[in-house]
Every structure is written in C-alpha cells, then in structure tokens.
Amino acid sequence: MFLHVRWSHINLADFLPFGAALEEATTIGGFISRFTQAVASETNSISQSLFVEDTTAYFSAKRKFVPTVSPAHIDGFMIGIWITFLHEALDFRWDPASVLVRMCDPAVLPQEFHGIRAIKSNDLGFSIRFPAAWLTIPLNGVFAPKDTDDLVGPQLDMLAPKGFVEAIRAILEKHISENDLSVEKAAELCGFSKSALARRLAKFDTTIIEILTVLKMDSAKRNLTSSNASIQSIALGLGYSDATAFSRAFRKRTGLSPRAYRQSVKTMDQ
Incomplete structure (x- = not known):
C-alpha cells in the first residue's frame, strides 16, 4: 500500500511546470506563494492555497470536483514532494513534530516519512500544517543539483523523479x-x-x-x-x-x- 517512489533531493524549479518563476523565490514562503499563483492561472479544477493563522501556516490543495477514482497515490506523491522540499530547505531546523499532514489515505506514505504525522481526511484534497516561521527561511542551495554518484542501496531508493x-x-x-x-x-x-x-x-x-x-x-x-x-x-x-x-x-x-x-x-x- 505504501507509495514506493524514490525521494531525496528534488529540484522543484525543474520538476514543477513554472520553473523560471519559482526559481526566483528566495524563501520558502515566496516559493509556495509563487506556486499557488502559477497554479491558479493553469487550472480551474484544483485550487492551491497558503494560509497563515497566528503562528501556523497551512499549505493545501482542494479539488473542485468529486473524484471518481481514489486520489490517494497522486496526493501521496505530491505530499512527498513538498515534505521533501521543506525537509531540505530547513536542514538542521527540520522538526517533524511540528508538521501535520491531512490526506485521504495516510497508508500510501512510507512509515515515518521524515518523521511526519499524517491523519485521514476526505478525497477532496490534502493539507500540510507547519510553523509559519518557516516561511521566512531562505532557500540557500535547495535548487542546486546534488551529486548522487556515491549513493547506494536505501539512499539510492530515496531519489525523487527528475521531471x-x-x-x-x-x-x-x-x-x-x-x-x-x-x-x-x-x-x-x-x-x-x-x-x-x-x-x-x-x-x-x-x-x-x-x-x-x-x-x-x-x-x-x-x-x-x-x-x-x-x-x-x-x-x-x-x-x-x-x-x-x-x-x-x-x-x-x-x-x-x-x-x-x-x-x-x-x-x-x-
């Protein structure tokens, strides 16, 4: 049932469809904000939003239709991409206890995926809750390509799709x-x-x-x-x-x- 996709370093500016604009972002918040704006101009079937309430930030995706097939794997895939992005951007500041994911089927994520907690919600979308203070953290080195020649075994299995x-x-x-x-x-x-x-x-x-x-x-x-x-x-x-x-x-x-x-x-x- 687990989502067996390779994760580690991923250049989201290359992976996502709005690379040039996204790569100009200098902070986590800037990157996510640019992404939500770009998605709004690309599709009207799914809305992406970044909402801040007091000291907590919520990044969410919500469908404007009721899916006829389970969206568990696509939601799990995208959650994996974003959690990996946050994990790398934060580096030593990463605190999985501060992250809460809501998704339709938490079982598709590998157990203890970067230490995060995932709870069940409905099929209409997913959300990632994390400290709002993370939004101001700079993206130093996040978009730089990573040498994977020395990776073997489990490390190599954590590589993300390149495109x-x-x-x-x-x-x-x-x-x-x-x-x-x-x-x-x-x-x-x-x-x-x-x-x-x-x-x-x-x-x-x-x-x-x-x-x-x-x-x-x-x-x-x-x-x-x-x-x-x-x-x-x-x-x-x-x-x-x-x-x-x-x-x-x-x-x-x-x-x-x-x-x-x-x-x-x-x-x-x-």
Whole structure:
C-alpha cells in the first residue's frame, strides 16, 4: 500500500511546470506563494492555497470536483514532494513534530516519512500544517543539483523523479495492470483532466497513450522473462482484448513476437 517512489533531493524549479518563476523565490514562503499563483492561472479544477493563522501556516490543495477514482497515490506523491522540499530547505531546523499532514489515505506514505504525522481526511484534497516561521527561511542551495554518484542501496531508493514525465510514469505504473485504465482514468489518477494532462505532456513531446503503452511493454517484458504465464494471461492482465492484439502491439514496439522475445531472453541466459 505504501507509495514506493524514490525521494531525496528534488529540484522543484525543474520538476514543477513554472520553473523560471519559482526559481526566483528566495524563501520558502515566496516559493509556495509563487506556486499557488502559477497554479491558479493553469487550472480551474484544483485550487492551491497558503494560509497563515497566528503562528501556523497551512499549505493545501482542494479539488473542485468529486473524484471518481481514489486520489490517494497522486496526493501521496505530491505530499512527498513538498515534505521533501521543506525537509531540505530547513536542514538542521527540520522538526517533524511540528508538521501535520491531512490526506485521504495516510497508508500510501512510507512509515515515518521524515518523521511526519499524517491523519485521514476526505478525497477532496490534502493539507500540510507547519510553523509559519518557516516561511521566512531562505532557500540557500535547495535548487542546486546534488551529486548522487556515491549513493547506494536505501539512499539510492530515496531519489525523487527528475521531471514531470517521470513522475507521471511513477504514478501510473502502479495501475498499469488494471483492465479499466483508460486515458481518462489515467489522467484523473494523476490529478488532471484528460485535456489538461495532454497539454502538459505535449510540452515534453509525448502523450498519455505513449506513456501507458511504454509502461505496458515494460510490464510485459518483465512477465515474459520472469514468469511462465501464458501470452493470453499476460495480454488480459495488461488490458488487451486478447493475445492477438497484445502480440501485434508488442511486435510493433520490439520487432519480436512475445513468444520470440521470451525465447531470445532464455537463449541469452543460457
């Protein structure tokens, strides 16, 4: 149930769609404020806000629609991004006891994720509560790239996705075996409408269908090489109508039929 996404250093100015404006921010508060303003001009389906009450700050995302599929993973993904951002910006000043997250399914976050507390709320959004004093902390070094060459094992598993397309892939990969994973459902799982996600992906010269196809082919290759499952069962498990449709799509991508691909891998391993 946990959200197995790699976290550590992430350059939000590169990751989020409004990088140039965000990178001009000098404090945590400035960065979040610029983000909420940029989002307001990008979409009318989700509102992002930063609210300060006395000594407490609340950063929240609220949907203006009732989702038809669980938003748990996309909410968990975005919470992970923002908590990692705060954790790095604060450095030695990080105090997880001062942070409270509200989300629809706390179980999707790894246990003890940076020590934060997460409690259950509804499907309409999430919020992160933290000390308002953190808003004035400067962003020294947060946007600088981090050398990951020396990271191994668990450290390497905590690396965050490097960009928007990789993030979309990470979210959809968990659902790739669902038979009803349509383009519309895929977009909603990622927190977008079909048209909004299509526009965002067009900037990276790709589409929702292309990402779903690549994920299905990757899954098919793993199944073909690591199991004795029939071609028909693999096809149905990936949402294809039958083995013929799957074989046609697989051959188009790899130049081999599923059966020939499986045999070629076995030959290489001998």
